[in-house]
Amino acid sequence: MTTLDAGDAQHALELAGIVAFALSGATLAIRKGFDAVGIVLLALLTALGGGVIRDLLIGATPPAAFRELELLVLPVVAALVAMVAHPVINRLFRVVLLLDAAGLALFSVTGTLIAAEAGIDPVQAAVLGIVTCVGGGVLRDVVARETPVLVRADSDLYAVPAALGAGLVSALEQAGAYTPTAGLLAASAVFLLRVAAMAFDWRAPVARRPRRAAER
Amino acid sequence: MTTLDAGDAQHALELAGIVAFALSGATLAIRKGFDAVGIVLLALLTALGGGVIRDLLIGATPPAAFRELELLVLPVVAALVAMVAHPVINRLFRVVLLLDAAGLALFSVTGTLIAAEAGIDPVQAAVLGIVTCVGGGVLRDVVARETPVLVRADSDLYAVPAALGAGLVSALEQAGAYTPTAGLLAASAVFLLRVAAMAFDWRAPVARRPRRAAER
Amino acid sequence: MTTLDAGDAQHALELAGIVAFALSGATLAIRKGFDAVGIVLLALLTALGGGVIRDLLIGATPPAAFRELELLVLPVVAALVAMVAHPVINRLFRVVLLLDAAGLALFSVTGTLIAAEAGIDPVQAAVLGIVTCVGGGVLRDVVARETPVLVRADSDLYAVPAALGAGLVSALEQAGAYTPTAGLLAASAVFLLRVAAMAFDWRAPVARRPRRAAER
Numbered sequence: 001m002t003t004l005d006a007g008d009a010q011h012a013l014e015l016a017g018i019v020a021f022a023l024s025g026a027t028l029a030i031r032k033g034f035d036a037v038g039i040v041l042l043a044l045l046t047a048l049g050g051g052v053i054r055d056l057l058i059g060a061t062p063p064a065a066f067r068e069l070e071l072l073v074l075p076v077v078a079a080l081v082a083m084v085a086h087p088v089i090n091r092l093f094r095v096v097l098l099l100d101a102a103g104l105a106l107f108s109v110t111g112t113l114i115a116a117e118a119g120i121d122p123v124q125a126a127v128l129g130i131v132t133c134v135g136g137g138v139l140r141d142v143v144a145r146e147t148p149v150l151v152r153a154d155s156d157l158y159a160v161p162a163a164l165g166a167g168l169v170s171a172l173e174q175a176g177a178y179t180p181t182a183g184l185l186a187a188s189a190v191f192l193l194r195v196a197a198m199a200f201d202w203r204a205p206v207a208r209r210p211r212r213a214a215e216r
Numbered sequence: 217m218t219t220l221d222a223g224d225a226q227h228a229l230e231l232a233g234i235v236a237f238a239l240s241g242a243t244l245a246i247r248k249g250f251d252a253v254g255i256v257l258l259a260l261l262t263a264l265g266g267g268v269i270r271d272l273l274i275g276a277t278p279p280a281a282f283r284e285l286e287l288l289v290l291p292v293v294a295a296l297v298a299m300v301a302h303p304v305i306n307r308l309f310r311v312v313l314l315l316d317a318a319g320l321a322l323f324s325v326t327g328t329l330i331a332a333e334a335g336i337d338p339v340q341a342a343v344l345g346i347v348t349c350v351g352g353g354v355l356r357d358v359v360a361r362e363t364p365v366l367v368r369a370d371s372d373l374y375a376v377p378a379a380l381g382a383g384l385v386s387a388l389e390q391a392g393a394y395t396p397t398a399g400l401l402a403a404s405a406v407f408l409l410r411v412a413a414m415a416f417d418w419r420a421p422v423a424r425r426p427r428r429a430a431e432r
Numbered sequence: 433m434t435t436l437d438a439g440d441a442q443h444a445l446e447l448a449g450i451v452a453f454a455l456s457g458a459t460l461a462i463r464k465g466f467d468a469v470g471i472v473l474l475a476l477l478t479a480l481g482g483g484v485i486r487d488l489l490i491g492a493t494p495p496a497a498f499r500e501l502e503l504l505v506l507p508v509v510a511a512l513v514a515m516v517a518h519p520v521i522n523r524l525f526r527v528v529l530l531l532d533a534a535g536l537a538l539f540s541v542t543g544t545l546i547a548a549e550a551g552i553d554p555v556q557a558a559v560l561g562i563v564t565c566v567g568g569g570v571l572r573d574v575v576a577r578e579t580p581v582l583v584r585a586d587s588d589l590y591a592v593p594a595a596l597g598a599g600l601v602s603a604l605e606q607a608g609a610y611t612p613t614a615g616l617l618a619a620s621a622v623f624l625l626r627v628a629a630m631a632f633d634w635r636a637p638v639a640r641r642p643r644r645a646a647e648r
Contacts (some may be wrong), residue, residue, distance in 0.1 A: 029583065037591045038583025047547040052489070057268070061491030066556040073555075085638045123289075124282040138257075139360065141371030144429040145571065145579055147361055151245065151254025159253045207299045209463075273484070275493030300644065320551025340498040354473075363577055367461065375469045375558075420467040423515045 009099045010106065010184075015074060018154035019102020022047040022075035023089055023096050025140045026082035032144055036083060042140050043079035044072070050135030054111055054128045054173040058118040097198065107133040109183050122174040129166030134159050155205050157197035160204060165190035226400075230292060233319020238291035239312050241304055241356045244296035244332040248360055250297060258356050259295035260288070266351030268269065270327055270344045274334040313414065321406035323349040324378040325399050328385045338390040345382030350375050368424050373413035376420060381406035437628045441504045442538065442616075448508060449535020454479040454507035455521055458571045463533035464576055468515060470587050474572050475511035476504070482567030486543055490550040503512035508633050510634035519648065539565040540594040542614050544601045556621040563596030593634060597622035 025046030029039040048065040055063035065071045078145045082089055089096065099213040111132025115125035134150055137158075141148040149155045172186075196202065241262030245255040245398075264281040271279035281287045298305055304314065327348025331341035350366055356365040365371045381402045388394040388402075412418065457478030461471040469494055487495035490498040497503045514521055521528065543564025547557035569590075573580040581587045596619045604610040604618075628634065 019635070032579075033585055033638070035585040035587070037636050038580070038585075039639065041583060052352075056272055056488060057282060059275075059491075061548075062489055062552060062556070066552060066560070069553065069555060072559065079375065083637075086639055090407055118278075118445060120278060120282060123285060124278070127288065130280070140549050142358060143580060143583070145361070148254070148359060151250040151257060151359070153249055153251040153254075155251070172576040190519060204253050205299075206249070207246040207255065207302055208252050214542040272488055273494055273498060275491075334494075337500060337501065339501060340494070343504065344498070357576060361577070363464075364470070364575060366468040367575070368463055369467040369470075371467070395556060420469050421515075422465070422467050423462040423471065423518055426642060 007177040012100050014100045014106050015104055015155035016068070016108070018047045018071065018074050019078045020096050020099030020103050021102050021136055023082055024100060024137070026079040027086055027089060028144050028146070029079075030082060030138060036079075037082055038188075039194060039202065040076055040079045042144060043075040043082070045143060046140040047078075048072070048136060049139040050107065050132045050137075051111070053135045054115065054132045057128060058115055060114075060118060080210065087184040092154070093165065098195070100199075101191050101194040104133045104158065104162055104194055105165065105187040108165040108190050109169050109187045112166040113178075113183070116170060116173045122170045125173070126163070126166040130159060130162050133162045153203065155203070156194075157202045157204060160194035160207040161190045161197065163195065189202075229318050230326070231286070232315045233285065233322055234263045234290050234292050236312050236315030236319050237352055239298055240296035240316060240353070241291075242295040242300055243305060243312075244356060244362070245295075246302050246359050248296060250360075252295075252304040253298055256292055256295045258360060259291040259298070262352040262356040262393060263294075263357060264288070265325065265355040266348045266353075267327070267349045270317060270348045273344060274331055276334060278328075281404065296348050314411070317407050317410040317414075320349045320374065320378055320410055321381065321403040324381040324406050325385050325403045328382040329389065329394075329399070332386060332389045338386045341389070342379070342382040342386040344424070345385065346378050348361065349378045358414060369419065371419070372410075373418045373420060377406045377409035377413065381408065436550075438594075439483045445534050446500070446538050446542070448531045449508045449538055450479045450503065450506050452528050452531030452535050453568055454510035455473050455514055455531060456569070457507075459518055460509040460536060460572060460578070461511075462514060462518050464541070466576075468511075471515055472508055472511045474576060475507040475514070476626040477575060478568040478572040479507040479510075480504070480568065482539065482542065482564045482569075485567045486564045489545055489560060489563070490552060492546075509593065528628070533623050533626040534628075536565045536590065536594055536626055537597065537619040540597040540622050541601050541619045544598040545610075545615070548602060548605045552601045556596070557596040557605070558602040560610065561601065562594050563648060565594045587635070589634045589636060590626065593625035593629065596625065641648060 022043040023045070025042035026039050029042040032038075034042070049070060052063040052065050055061065063074050112125050112129030114132075115128035116122070132159060138148045138150055141150075150159060168184060168186045168189075169178065172182050220375075226335075239258040241258035241260070242255050245258040248254075250258070266286060268279040268281050273275065306344055324345050328341050328345030331344035332338070336344060354364045366375060382401045384405075385394065385399060388398050440588070457474035457476070461474040466474070473596030476500075480503060480631040484495040484497050487493065487497075537554050540561050544557050546564075547560035552560060570580045570582055573582075582591060600618045600621075601610065601615060606615050
């Protein structure tokens, strides 16, 4: 229902996205010198945080992360694997970034659909789709005491592709024209935009005439 | 119902308060060198965060910010205006501070009323009134990696005027003596107290005999 | 129902745990040079944050902290006492650490039971038990801009004893074998493990081969 209805392949990609999000949390925790508790915590927050915030906002309690056991187990396993294999994961960072882009793409679509099906109006549903894919990363960076990658001027476009996908899906859903095929196309567009943003260093604009003492 | 029932003037002031909160988030984001995504995010968090937390705590999902479109649109517009016009906004900071005080005053009253009407007991309703007006600023500062202004010893009274207004409204509501006129008077008192605190640098007390290595 | 059913002694210990959590928040705020608002805020967040997050996740709104007045009043009183008596409290830090361990132990058990009784599955209920006892401390550290003690490699085991207690209680509850006596034994085990961890500096493992530029 709340999926793209494309079956097993899509479900596998969603779980791959969860794992990629978890690995990004775990590797940051390792880089910061956190202990095993911190590594597991950051993996869980990054992988599940966005969806949990969305579910709380639409009143769907307990959130999916506390209903479907695999959603809770996968990030913990990813964190433990990262603890012993992080040099390998660091070498595979391009693969992790691609899986992360897949997660971003799929969750922007499914997050929007879940919100729309809960009766949320179109614009707000798209916002909740964006929250689904970027919320976890913000929680990760706040707990790790990093400036959120999401807001950094030197980070490649991340929320913008998600916003385009979420907006498109919400408009189609609102017009009664949403189909699983359209969802897959929207997710593909988000994925390609994100990959292109990384390849060509596309960035969001900053404020006009930034003040001198900008970065403190 | 959950308003001061003073009609259009009050509604306009509430929206002005939302805009002032959004501008304080956007200008902090600009000062920190964040990109457009960060500027919009901080505007939304600051303007809507307190009300969203209150609504989640009283179980009113989706929160007002995800039901009334203008609440979501206004902070985004304010953020975009701030991106191009922030030198002007910086020169108008006294106006923004006055609008912020108006927001503080109105939301301490309406936040308390919304909680009381949801069946929350008096003391807790007043606390939720305070949460409504200070929650967004704390989220703003946490995401921007600043020590929350709310807790800084060198910041003028902010939560204290809100607490007085929220407590007064909650007591009147509990006694069955609340009227829209009383609400407007309470909001006016909060506003004047906040403005006086800024004018005369009134501050909250700190701990007795602060330790030597206090601020790190 | 959601308690260990051991009556007044247990209730007194729970309130002592709340006070200990509040004191840890208040003393951190004092050490950071925060004002009275910050001291009260950190006391409340630390004492009540974990339970509030759990209640939001299981859909139990308003959270207990906004239903039972003593839960809100006690941390405020503890914060005000800390403001004038923090040199005494600093000298009594071993007592505070023992009360904190008692809070950790009791809340890992009662938090798990509350989640299980809300219909949450066993593994997830145990996770919510852990969230109950560690969530407040993470909020405290995030607002105070400290690396969360929970994730620091140089902190003694805290979440691990809680996880063992929560897991044990959840397994017993699932097997229909939970009794108040079992709950008290589980809490005692958590308490003793935590005290032993502090006495012998037991720590959680870190990642294999930490990278050179680990702690920034």
